[in-house]
């Protein structure tokens with residue numbers, strides 16, 4: 688049976704870990720087609736076929752020119768760096784191309800800029816596109832409400848040696864969800880480092896610990912440590928394919944939308 692291709696998708700960071708995973712997922716999807724590929728000017732991939740690493744010819748060359756890279760697309764998936772994402776947003780707004788943003792490490796000011804672009808194009812932005820992590824966020828919301836007093840809360844994350852931001856975007860989102868459930872503001876209660884004579888733990892804080900090493904795809908644990916018991920809620924990613932599949936669900940969700948900022952709770956109906 689012939690499949691109908693309905694989504695023309697460009698990928699930014701085409702030679703990156705997630706970029707390659709996305710190109711592979713688009714090729715296997717049946718309803719999406721690769722219509723553009725972007726990378727930084729210094730990338731070894733510029734000028735090459737975007738699917739060459741799969742031993743396949745997609746007919747889409749990797750370009751460093753954002754406007755050329757998105758010209759044939761209805762949506763751009765971006766897993767790059769915050770400064771790259773912002774440059775891509777500018778090009779997408781000019782061309783009326785929607786965006787799926789998986790990049791992490793944005794400052795508050797940069798997040799406000801993304802929100803501003805969402806007045807003109809539709810954007811799904813989430814620090815973690817996997818179904819499992821987003822369901823975990825709902826579990827954390829419930830746990831935090833039930834364990835509001837008497838339990839110290841610590842978020843522990845582990846990632847591969849190449850990751851450049853810490854804590855991970857997912858860990859920060861977990862902290863935000865928990866803080867909100869407890870009626871706190873993460874800005875006021877987050878503790879990102881401990882060293883030396885720190886004093887006793889302030890029960891109102893949410894602590895973060897980051898481990899970096901090897902090829903760990905992404906592990907997140909939230910520890911609720913009480914007196915006489917501990918509860919640990921853990922999610923472990925064994926493959927980046929889950930992030931790519933979630934990104935394609937976001938692409939389908941955006942079809943026909945003209946503006947607005949959405950996240951994976953919207954895409955997955957978890958709100």
Ligand SMILES: NC(=O)C1=CN([C@@H]2O[C@H](COP(=O)(O)OP(=O)(O)OC[C@H]3O[C@@H](n4cnc5c(N)ncnc54)[C@H](OP(=O)(O)O)[C@@H]3O)[C@@H](O)[C@H]2O)C=CC1
Nearest residue numbers: 700702703704705766767768771789790791814815816930
């Ligand atoms: N939301 C989610 O589910 C997930 C989010 N992520 C996030 O996605 C991002 C990318 O992760 P990952 O694929 O592992 O990283 P990689 O470093 O493997 O890939 C990043 C890609 O973006 C390119 N790039 C770097 N800087 C810029 C820039 N300024 N403008 C445009 N492109 C740029 C890189 O080019 P070059 O290598 O030549 O520098 C590379 O091709 C990270 O922020 C990560 O935290 C990752 C996995 C899941």
Ligand SMILES: O=C(O)C1=N[C@H](C(=O)O)C[C@H](O)C1
Nearest residue numbers: 791814815850855856857905
């Ligand atoms: O850089 C990564 O690899 C990942 N980044 C995201 C994050 O910062 O939370 C999502 C996932 O954990 C993998």
